Amino acid sequence: EDKVVQSPLSLVVHEGDTVTLNCSYEVTNFRSLLWYKQEKKAPTFLFMLTSSGIEKKSGRLSSILDKKELFSILNITATQTGDSAVYLCAVVKQGAQKLVFGQGTRLTINP
Amino acid sequence: DAGITQSPRHKVTETGTPVTLRCHQTENHRYMYWYRQDPGHGLRLIHYSYGVKDTDKGEVSDGYSVSRSKTEDFLLTLESATSSQTSVYFCAISEFQETQYFGPGTRLLVL
Helix, strand or coil: EEEEEECCCCEEEEEECCEEEEEECCCCCCCEEEEEEEECCCCCEEEEEECCCCEEEEEEEEEEEEECEEEEEEEECCCCCHHCCCEEEEEEEECCCCCCEECEEEEECCC | CCCCEEEECEEEECCCCCEEHHHHECCCCCHHHHEEEEEECCCEEEEEECCEEEEEECCCCCCCEEEEECCCCCEEEECCCCCCCCCEEEEEEECCCCCCCCCCCCCECCC
């Protein structure tokens, strides 16, 4: 059975800290991994990772995929209160359209 | 933002009544999806569509049906609503094997 596991499930840090969110997966015929940010509304797309070892960056956020060890990390540096959200990881399989989601990591940034 | 709207945005209904949720897109994407999101379960796929009149089941399809008579509209019907179907429902769209973009969500309460 396909599985995507995120850790930690919840994380509370102070503004300015750096955080690392983890996503591990066990799926057959992996194609790509996606990260989403969800505040009190719909998930918004952050990154799609297809190739191993290539970092994707957007401002203070970055992500990398390790296809050998079957995991991805999402880094957020110099966190701000606006980074408080649930971060979702999802995997796309080759030839399929369904996303397999992890449970999400709830990140809280305290001022 | 991707052109996706959902209606209604909020609904309260009684057990046993039929309910239809609508998803409308202006992006002309081939694939459309319905998810539900519940605490502790993350996002779970209900049904998806890969073209007009072409649909398939997701992991939690019992009690739900869908229809897609036009590219831009994807309807989700709860034939006889139950309290266990109280949830937040998200529609999403994508092209083949590409990122899914989510609508604003519909909050449904079944009393």
